[in-house]
Amino acid sequence: MDAPSRRRLFVLVIAAVLVLALPVLAAQPPTAAAQDGFVPVSRTAQQETIPAARLVVSAYGFVWVMLLGYLWSIWSRLGKVERELQAVSRRIAAGERRG
């Protein structure tokens, strides 16, 4: 398919997507006011016996562990690759000197 007809097809598809998106968007069910903002659920499935502080601390602690842990993993992988690079470069240099 050559470039001009490909472009035409592209425009056609975009138009089709926009046209089709309209009925989907129009089909939005009426949203209750309770959907805006933070609203707690009136029904609670379980007794809230876990104190909030524990949850907050676990959440933040987890985030810290993940972020620092990931940085550490990049660091250690990079170290491994750098060591290998040095080893291979030394081998090549030794080979060249001999060869």
Place this chain on the structure above:
Amino acid sequence: MRRLFLPLTIVAAGMFMCAPFLIDGAPYESTMGLVQKIFYFHVPSAMTMFVSAIVCGVASAVYLFKGRPAADRLAAAAAELTSVFGIIVLVTGPLWARKAWGVWWVWDERITSTFVLWLIFNAYLLLRKYGGPGSERLAAGLAVFGMANVPFVYWSVNVWRTLHPKTTVVPTLQPGMRGPFWFCVTAFLLFYVLALSARAHLEARRAELETLYLDIEE
């Protein structure tokens, strides 16, 4: 980027150290109290995850259609970060939900879709690892499809009734909350940029190693 890396890292570390104090100073939300403070890390993580998904998708598209290896390395780095921030979102969310809604997990559209997006990018990582030679291309194709799913994810909340707070929450935040929130967003995005460049650098060094090994074999 090289010269800026260390100073920016210090800035990011500083921001993360300041964040808890700012968050502590922010007003309590009327109905949820303390547990709502998870929001300050949960939402920025979600935003970063989506940004990373889009970065991966765009880089993959560039790699697919232009063939630039640097784009492929960036895509691989972004996919890994999407997975990491996805884990953060999917763990901090239920921790918050347990208090706010009484359950660890609900199957509403946005939560489900975020989970699906996370699965897609994990599939990307699996494909790269186990697909054998040439799997970078295939993974790039998958990432493009994954990125096309992001609008469906974000849009699902605004179209269908759901338990999750609607996306219009952020613009209507109380003034006291806005400062810490956007501070955290900046901190997370800064961290993301730094981690992304570090991870892409790792991929570049690996590629150099590959070429050296090939040279030896000749």
Place this chain on the structure above:
Amino acid sequence: MNFVQTVWLVVRKDVLVEARSREIVYTTLFFAVACVLVFAFGFVNEGRPVTDAAPGILWIAIAFSGTLALGRAFERERQNETLRALMIAPVDRPALYVGKLAGILLLLTVVEVIVVPLVALLFHAPLFSRPALLAALLAAGTTGFAAVGTLFAAMLVRARSRDVLLPVLLYPITIPVIIAGVRGTAALLQADVDVPMARAWLSMLVLFDVVFVTLALWTFEPLMTE
């Protein structure tokens, strides 16, 4: 050779090859029926079928048997090296994709013709109260699933671990299709049929189809080139 001719030739080839052995049709059909039965045993509550499970079971059976069919169809191409021959042929690459997609859709239609009445029967589900809408939902959903599946199966043909990687890649991407299909079908099965809801899910499916078929057409060439 123009686009439509290529598509027709690919479809005709696939149908002819399949008609001779009927291997994929029979095995996929049997698998779909077995799937439905396993779920029927799994979800029966005190000897009575769980009618709410009917839409889910239907779409899961379609998804599972579809994945199987895709894997088998492209394995056949790989074994005979015909895919490479197709790619070398001086034809429009997107036409190859559309041809393979049409073949898979035909196969899945045959499967659905058997499985849908079976589900209706086993779960006492009034699936045929709105046949046109149901058919549209099935068509749109199957197309979405097959569109992504055909592309992924084709691109994985030369990859390692392709058997397990196809579901790993395919299911997360097509979860929106499954959700929309199940919820749309469920809307049709309610006591007071929720036609606007079903129509809304149908339009979402069609939108998904358009977006993902376009994406597949666009990425087919770079993904299949070595």
